[in-house]
Amino acid sequence: MAQWIEVRARYDKMMENGSVKKVTEPYLVDALSCTEAEARVTEELTPFISGGDFRISSVVTTKISEIFWDASGDRFYKVKVNFITLDEKTATEKRTATYILVQASSFKEAYDNFIDGMKGTMADYEIEAINETKLVDVYRANLASEAEREADKMLRDPKVQRHVKKFVDACAEGGVESVTMTACDGRTVKSATIEIPQKGNKPKPNDNG
Known part of the structure; x- marks a missing residue:
């Protein structure tokens, strides 16, 4: 099972107008540990950094359980979905929150891609929220x-x-x-x-x- 870890990298970035700006960008990595995730982001970004300051500012595990990919999408949306089960003893509904990341180019595409990714799911569920993230890129496990x-x-x-x-x-x-x-x-x-x-x-x- 994938373990998605968010790594924030702070470095000097060349902007479109030619100026250099210090930025902090978040990346998501499928890794076995925070140390591995940090090393992966450093490896991926090093070829694109020409001098200046570079450091990893934070590494944290996330609650993301799955990712619905779309190669044409340039953004990542986090969907909070509640799976609904029935407690047979009390006859009441129980909701269990799960977070799924969806790659898309717009909010509508994120919703459509999520619905498409959930096809075949037998459990009842409801979407509680869909929010665009600031993730720059997502790295799958090597x-x-x-x-x-x-x-x-x-x-x-x-x-x-x-x-x-x-x-x-x-x-x-x-x-x-x-x-x-x-x-x-x-x-x-x-x-x-x-x-x-x-x-x-x-x-x-x-x-x-």
Whole structure:
């Protein structure tokens, strides 16, 4: 499940009229931690900053549970939606608030995109509010690099390396030349081919005694 973290970056920005203005801009990042989110925003913005002051002013987790994307949209709207359930014991309605971010170019498009994104939802719901945010951009998780980091970490584990050594030794005894191994923790995968060092052929039994 995505964890959306808001990162605010403060830096000297070149304006359209050529002047330089110090601005603070919010970005949203799908990351496992605030540290990772801060590093991601710094990485994304560094190529566009030519000198001057740059710093991360704040990093906070948000309550956004999902994002409805629209590549043609240039703004992000936060929708507060209440899911309605019925308490069977008291026969009263219970409302649970959820926040969904919608990418769109206008308020009307945000509403339409939200309704379209909710198609197929069986639960009853009501829209409480739709507000335009000041988000400059939203960065999805970099799954490929994250998977590689997690897989490398697993392969460096001493316990894993001991098992690999035992397996390689057993393969060498059996004359296997190479083995392709895969590391997986349920969501990350990394494969590697290991060349098996061959031991010298064992002498054949002497039939002459």
